[in-house]
Amino acid sequence: MIESIKKLGLNEYEARAYNALLDNSKASAVFVSKSSNIPRARVYDVLFSLEKKGFVTRSASKPIEFRVVKPLTAVESVSETKQKELDKNLEEFKVIAKTLEQKANIEADFSDSAWVVEGRRNIYSKIAEQLENTKENVLICSSESGLKRKKGYFDKKLASLTSKGVKVISKPSLSSRFVVFDKNSVMLFLNQEKGSEDQEKALLINSPFVANYFYLNGKK
Structure with missing residues (x-):
């Protein structure tokens, strides 16, 4: 039980104390x-510390007694706090990224080039980068589970593109996985979907000829 409680973000002593209060509702x-x-x-x-984290409350009278907060209520409070921290960190990261971009000498023209991308996180980051510059259409071709995962991950970006008039097409496929951006570039996944996320590899090809080929075949 203690190990399970620690997964809520509590240290050893905090988990022990909370567990003791769970058995007694309130105690000194x-x-x-x-x-x-x-x-x-x-x-x-x-x-x-438990009180500050939202897991217990204390009486105003003396001797002080501590009362346990219902686990679901405590977890919701912790989740809300963590989400606020993540949102704050994300905004800070965006500011840092914009500052770095201003300093970076990034070549905008990658015509007729190909880049290997390893790891699902890196692949998705590169897809997000491509979506930022998409103006006309996006074709996502993957398995049913893959489509669901990508739609969930890129939900806000795809919704934003749709609101701007960009055509977003999703096609289920058992044999191939790729994403085509504006018929100018394509992210082609190179290995089986069931493998490890870290082992996943993809090839980003910046070629209208190749991208158009995948676009036309993917739409069929």
């Missing part, structure tokens, strides 16, 4: 110290 710090084998000199710090 002395009781928590004895029942969870937490040194008395540390128990108040541990309980106050």
Whole structure:
């Protein structure tokens, strides 16, 4: 049980204290110290930390008693806090990325070139980059599960493109996986979908001739 509770973002002492309160609903710090084998000199710090994280509340009267917050309520609070932290970090990362882009000497013309991309995270990042510059159409060809995953991952970007009049086409396929951008470039997946995400490889080909070939065959 303690190991499961720790997965909620609590350390060893916090998990022990919360577990003790789960069994008793409310209790004094002395009781928590004895029942969870937490040194008395540390128990108040541990309980106050749990309160700050949203897992317990305390009484206003003395002696102070601590009451457990329902697990689902506590988890929702933790999730909301973590999401706010992620959103804040994401905005900071975007500012940093924009600053770096201004300094970077990035060649815009990659005509008739091919680049190997390894790892699903890197592949999806490159797809996102291509979608940013897409003006007319996108063709996504993959298995049913692959289409569902990509639509979920790129949901906001695809919705934004659709609102701008970009034609987004999804085609299920058991034999091939690729994404065509404006018939100018294509991201071609090179291995089986069932493999490890880290082992996944793709080839980004910037060639209207090749991209148009995949576009026409993928639409059939």
